[in-house]
Structure formats: structure tokens, C-alpha cells
Amino acid sequence: GNSVTQMEGPVTLSEEAFLTINCTYTATGYPSLFWYVQYPGEGLQLLLKATKADDKGSNKGFEATYRKETTSFHLEKGSVQVSDSAVYFCALSVRTNAGKSTFGDGTTLTVKP
Amino acid sequence: DAGVTQSPTHLIKTRGQQVTLRCSPKSGHDTVSWYQQALGQGPQFIFQYYEEEERQRGNFPDRFSGHQFPNYSSELNVNALLLGDSALYLCASSQGREPNSPLHFGNGTRLTVT
Numbered sequence: 249g250n251s252v253t254q255m256e257g258p259v260t261l262s263e264e265a266f267l268t269i270n271c272t273y274t275a276t277g278y279p280s281l282f283w284y285v286q287y288p289g290e291g292l293q294l295l296l297k298a299t300k301a302d303d304k305g306s307n308k309g310f311e312a313t314y315r316k317e318t319t320s321f322h323l324e325k326g327s328v329q330v331s332d333s334a335v336y337f338c339a340l341s342v343r344t345n346a347g348k349s350t351f352g353d354g355t356t357l358t359v360k361p
Numbered sequence: 362d363a364g365v366t367q368s369p370t371h372l373i374k375t376r377g378q379q380v381t382l383r384c385s386p387k388s389g390h391d392t393v394s395w396y397q398q399a400l401g402q403g404p405q406f407i408f409q410y411y412e413e414e415e416r417q418r419g420n421f422p423d424r425f426s427g428h429q430f431p432n433y434s435s436e437l438n439v440n441a442l443l444l445g446d447s448a449l450y451l452c453a454s455s456q457g458r459e460p461n462s463p464l465h466f467g468n469g470t471r472l473t474v475t
Contacts, residue, residue, distance in 0.1 A: 252403075280461050291365070292404070292451070294463040337403055341461075348394075348417045349464060351403030 250275045252338050254352035261328055261359050269323040269355045271312075271338035279340040281305075281314055281321040282349070286335040295323075295336070328359045363388060365467035367452050373473045374442050380472060382437040386454030387465045393435040394464065395427060396451040404451055410435050411457075439472075447474045 255270040273279065283295040283305070296305030301316035310325045321338060338352040366385045374380050386393050392411045396404035406419035410429035429435045433454075439446055449471050453464035 282463060284464075284466075291468040292453075292464075292466040294465075297461070297463055299461045339403075348406050348409060348419065349404075350406070351396075353401070353403045 250279070250340060250342060250350040252340055252350055252352035254336075254338050254355050256355070258356040258358060261357070263330055263359055263361050264327045265359075267323070267325040267328045267332075267357070269336055269338075269357070271321045271323065271352060273319050273321065273338075273340050273350075275319075275340055275342055275350075277342040279342045281312070282339045282341070283310070283312055283321070283323050284337045284339060284351075286337065286354070288334070292337065328357070330359045330361055333357055333359045365452055365454050365465050367450075367467035367470050369470060370468070371471045371473075373475065376442055376444060376474055378442050379438065379440045380442060382439075382450050382452075382470045382472075383434070384437070384452030384454075384467060385434045386452075390454035390456050390465065391433050392455045392457060393429060393433065394453045394455070395435070395437045396453060397421075398449040398451055398469070400448075407437070442474045444474050447472060 280299045282297045284292045285295045286292045296307040298305040298314035304313045312323045335354045337354045339349045341349045368383045394409040395407040398404045409417040413429045424440045426438045449469040451469045452467045455462045
């Protein structure tokens with residue numbers, strides 16, 4: 249079956265620090281990969297996505313590259329801000345199971361000024 | 362442009378009771394998926410509705426059922442509630458059944474079973 253594994257949290261960083269949140273996956277077929285973010289008191293929202301190998305998704309200074317050889321989709325940001333404090337979820341969906349997304353357990357990020 | 366709306370926001374039920382949760386998808390979206398999110402975990406797929414039919418189902422018992430209406434809105438019904446059903450229930454909408462289409466989530470319904 250499909251699965252997503254995220255690095256365990258929580259992660260606490262100082263403002264302007266470099267962020268990496270690891271995500272690896274197993275999937276049957278050719279998955280699309282996503283990062284969703286959940287800010288305090290809000291619903292999940294798409295942060296970025298990549299639909300094929302070597303694609304790089306980017307948004308709001310965050311980046312992630314679809315690495316088929318290592319089955320990974322690590323999230324990075326060069327300089328985090330206090331406003332980036334949230335829970336980050338890595339997810340995949342496979343064409344043969346359209347709409348049935350598989351999520352990781354989430355990584356809580358806290359950025360301190 | 363209204364996003365995904367869910368009601369109610371919070372609900373408290375007693376074990377053995379039945380509950381109905383409601384969802385209106387984002388304008389222009391025709392597919393609704395339901396997820397259960399336990400505390401500290403990622404969302405778990407319950408099922409998906411498209412063209413008023415259940416198209417995909419996750420590993421949830423038959424106590425979980427749903428419906429989609431002609432206006433694309435959807436309901437999630439849970440019968441014979443168990444304490445373990447306490448969770449945040451998320452509705453997500455998307456356009457068609459294209460896997461590359463990202464999900465748009467509502468803020469969820471927090472269900473507590475006592």
C-alpha cells in the first residue's frame with residue numbers, strides 16, 4: 249500500500265534559521281506529491297506540489313524536489329519567520345486512486361523570534 | 362468566493378448515538394472527500410464522492426456512510442458512535458477526479474464522543 253513517513257517533531261527554530269523537514273514515501277504507481285500546511289486555528293491548505301520526478305514545487309519561499317531515486321520530497325526554506333509556525337503535512341496521491349490522498353503524521357514547527 | 366464550509370464546528374455526542382456532518386465544497390468543485398484526523402496524526406481517508414456516488418473508500422467500517430447532493434454538497438453519517446470516533450473530521454473538495462488536483466479543506470468538525 250501507499251505510505252508517507254515524515255521526520256518526527258516538534259521542530260523549534262530561531263527566526264532566519266534554515267528549515268528542512270524530511271518526507272519519504274512508498275507508493276504503487278506514479279504518485280503526485282504535496283506539502284500541506286495547517287496554521288493554528290485554520291484548515292489544511294496546499295503549500296506546494298510536484299507531479300513527476302525531478303519536479304521542484306515552490307511557494308512562499310518553501311521548496312521541495314520530487315526525488316524518485318530516493319523516494320523523498322523534503323521541504324526546505326532558507327530563512328524561516330515566526331509566521332511560518334504551523335503543522336506541515338507531506339502527502340501523496342496516485343492516479344489509480346484519484347482523490348485518495350495519503351498523509352504523513354505532520355511535523356509541528358515553532359519559530360521563535 | 363467561498364471556500365469549503367463545514368458544519369457544525371463542534372459536536373458532542375454520547376456513545377451509541379448517530380451523527381451527521383455537513384460540507385459545502387468550494388465553488389466550481391464537484392468532488393468531495395472526507396478525512397478523519399485523530400489528535401497528533403495526519404488525516405485518514407474515509408471516502409470520496411463524485412457524481413453523487415461513492416467512488417473510493419478507505420479502511421473504515423460500514424458505520425461510516427455518506428451522501429452527495431446534486432449541488433455537490435455532502436454529508437458524512439456515523440452510526441453507533443464509539444469513543445474512538447472522537448476526532449476532527451475534515452471535508453476536502455477538488456475538481457474532477459484528477460490526482461494532480463490539490464485538495465481544498467474546510468476547517469473541520471470537532472467530534473467528541475463521551
